[in-house]
Amino acid sequence: MKRVYNFSAGPAVLPESVLKQAADEMLDYKGCGMSVMEMSHRSKMFQTIIDEAQQDLRDLLNIPDNYKVLFLQGGASQQFSAIPMNLSKNGVADYIITGQWAKKAYQEAKKYVKANVIASSEDKTFSYIPDCSDLNVSEDADYVYICYNNTIYGTKFPEVPNTKGKVLVADMSSCILSEPINVSDFGVIYFGVQKNVGPAGVVIAIIREDLIRDDVLSYTPTMLKWKTQADANSLYNTPPCYGIYICGLVFKWIKAQGGLEAMKEINTKKAKILYDFLDSSKLFKGTVEKDSRSLMNVPFVTGDKELDAKFIAEAKEAGFENLKGHRSVGGMRASIYNAMPIEGVEKLVQFMKEFEERNL
Numbered sequence: 001m002k003r004v005y006n007f008s009a010g011p012a013v014l015p016e017s018v019l020k021q022a023a024d025e026m027l028d029y030k031g032c033g034m035s036v037m038e039m040s041h042r043s044k045m046f047q048t049i050i051d052e053a054q055q056d057l058r059d060l061l062n063i064p065d066n067y068k069v070l071f072l073q074g075g076a077s078q079q080f081s082a083i084p085m086n087l088s089k090n091g092v093a094d095y096i097i098t099g100q101w102a103k104k105a106y107q108e109a110k111k112y113v114k115a116n117v118i119a120s121s122e123d124k125t126f127s128y129i130p131d132c133s134d135l136n137v138s139e140d141a142d143y144v145y146i147c148y149n150n151t152i153y154g155t156k157f158p159e160v161p162n163t164k165g166k167v168l169v170a171d172m173s174s175c176i177l178s179e180p181i182n183v184s185d186f187g188v189i190y191f192g193v194q195k196n197v198g199p200a201g202v203v204i205a206i207i208r209e210d211l212i213r214d215d216v217l218s219y220t221p222t223m224l225k226w227k228t229q230a231d232a233n234s235l236y237n238t239p240p241c242y243g244i245y246i247c248g249l250v251f252k253w254i255k256a257q258g259g260l261e262a263m264k265e266i267n268t269k270k271a272k273i274l275y276d277f278l279d280s281s282k283l284f285k286g287t288v289e290k291d292s293r294s295l296m297n298v299p300f301v302t303g304d305k306e307l308d309a310k311f312i313a314e315a316k317e318a319g320f321e322n323l324k325g326h327r328s329v330g331g332m333r334a335s336i337y338n339a340m341p342i343e344g345v346e347k348l349v350q351f352m353k354e355f356e357e358r359n360l
């Protein structure tokens, strides 16, 4: 069996012990004689799986009791429309544009509400997070929207923006569970799990109860109305059962690592190895302003497209996969999510050093 170091931005690396456990339990889950894939979502067995997954997530993130946890489908992108539909009261929303995902969310919201851009870093190809300490928040904004960690550009909000009392909505697809957060700072946190948690097909939303309403925009599809799923404890229809099961295993794995404080420590260490090298390298350089750097996605370039391509090809040969940058920005990107072991980053940097010596 061969396992590579997989630096994919998503779907991404999962903890090996989780994959092994899933393999062990594939044919006969805990003596019930069937796979989790084959069992009814109304069974007691599955109810325990989803309840435990929710409880473990609540423990990890310290989610207050007045927040609901919803297991949804449709990808993070589906929430781009669900958010304005569920939160619109005045029909106004403010967006901070720090990358392609925030921009897509904004463009989608414009179909349903008056969406305003109150800050943007597009002027410098999203290589930084704008100052959000004194924004021009709209008086009647129903919410302020951010993408907390920008997967493509490798930036992360260094702190929560000052929304002047407005509800903050955050896409945390590529950074959730990488470090502790204060859930109470947000009205809605949501994430597609295929970046830092589990297999594609599950979206988890953590929503303050008072924001789960009946009086959503009138044309909101039943399936996009958060209240539908909240009232049914995420079992209004068939949920992505197997994906939820794997997420649950990952939550237990994170707990066993020591929780989010421990994850933060190891993630900081991993990112530092890579950033320190980029800062000292004569060939490679990071593309993000230092105080906006992501812990999870690290983009870099040589400045020469052919050399970038050569690096990506040689890295692949050497067992470092998926280092190509997003098709919209080029260059390289190493995504170093929770499940990437520190040896993976150490060996990548060693490889980069050798490549630099051969190519300077």
Ligand SMILES: *Cc1c(COP(=O)(O)O)cnc(C)c1O
Pocket (backbone or CB within 6 Å): 010, 074, 075, 076, 077, 078, 101, 147, 149, 150, 151, 171, 172, 173, 174, 192, 195
């Ligand atoms: C990948 C990603 C998305 C899109 O997720 P889908 O599940 O493919 O819709 C949205 N936001 C962020 C931050 C992402 O990294």
